[in-house]
Amino acid sequence: MPTSTARTLKGPRRLVRRSARRGASPHWQFLRGFLKHPVMVGSIIPSSRVLIEKMLGPVDWENTKLFVEYGPGVGTFTRPILEKLGPDATLLTIDTNADFTRYLKESIDDPRLVAVTGSAADVEKILADRGFDKADYVVSGLPFSTLPPGVGDAIAEATAKAIRPGGAFLVYQFSPKVRDFIAPHFDRLDRGFEWINVPPATLFWAWKKNGEA
Numbered sequence: 001m002p003t004s005t006a007r008t009l010k011g012p013r014r015l016v017r018r019s020a021r022r023g024a025s026p027h028w029q030f031l032r033g034f035l036k037h038p039v040m041v042g043s044i045i046p047s048s049r050v051l052i053e054k055m056l057g058p059v060d061w062e063n064t065k066l067f068v069e070y071g072p073g074v075g076t077f078t079r080p081i082l083e084k085l086g087p088d089a090t091l092l093t094i095d096t097n098a099d100f101t102r103y104l105k106e107s108i109d110d111p112r113l114v115a116v117t118g119s120a121a122d123v124e125k126i127l128a129d130r131g132f133d134k135a136d137y138v139v140s141g142l143p144f145s146t147l148p149p150g151v152g153d154a155i156a157e158a159t160a161k162a163i164r165p166g167g168a169f170l171v172y173q174f175s176p177k178v179r180d181f182i183a184p185h186f187d188r189l190d191r192g193f194e195w196i197n198v199p200p201a202t203l204f205w206a207w208k209k210n211g212e213a
Helices: 026-036 049-056 079-082 100-109 120-129 151-162 178-185
Strands: 064-072 090-095 112-119 135-140 164-175 188-194 201-207
Touching: 026 201, 049 164, 049 188, 049 201, 064 079, 064 100, 064 120, 079 090, 079 188, 090 120, 100 112, 120 135, 120 151, 135 151, 151 164, 164 178, 178 188, 178 201
Parallel strands: 064 090, 064 135, 090 112, 135 164
Antiparallel strands: 164 201, 188 201
């Protein structure tokens, strides 16, 4: 597994808010998104900073060129990822909720961010349509256990195909059942737990073996 070379909050900072378009607060946007699409949002409360740092800890930031995020919501993970990401790298977010996509575009002014409205199950096409081949890492808080039948399996399979050898699928969930979806598609699965979150979350790092397509 790659060692963590994460640059902390001293990394590139280009997260300049467009005050003229700021609109509703992130908390209200998140709540509205949850009420609008409760099946697609894992929790009514955004993830804690402690969970975020633990989840992103194993990432080899120096060698990351494309990071993908599923279900970014109001950017709770998006902003810390951009803080750590290199200046020539890209963060591509995928959300089924167009309100969240619009909010990210309006509240984060950073050329490294590509915010897309779509399904994570279509990640391969979404990357190809934008000239990308494989992602180094994909992070997801989508609630696999409550997704419509077949959707969780489709996302797990597509994600495994979209990640380069040596890369990983980073998953934080409030139900350990997500393991059943992702384990068949990856070579190694590391597991953790974070109590300092509401609710407490189970963390998985699903790795693809180096040298395999």
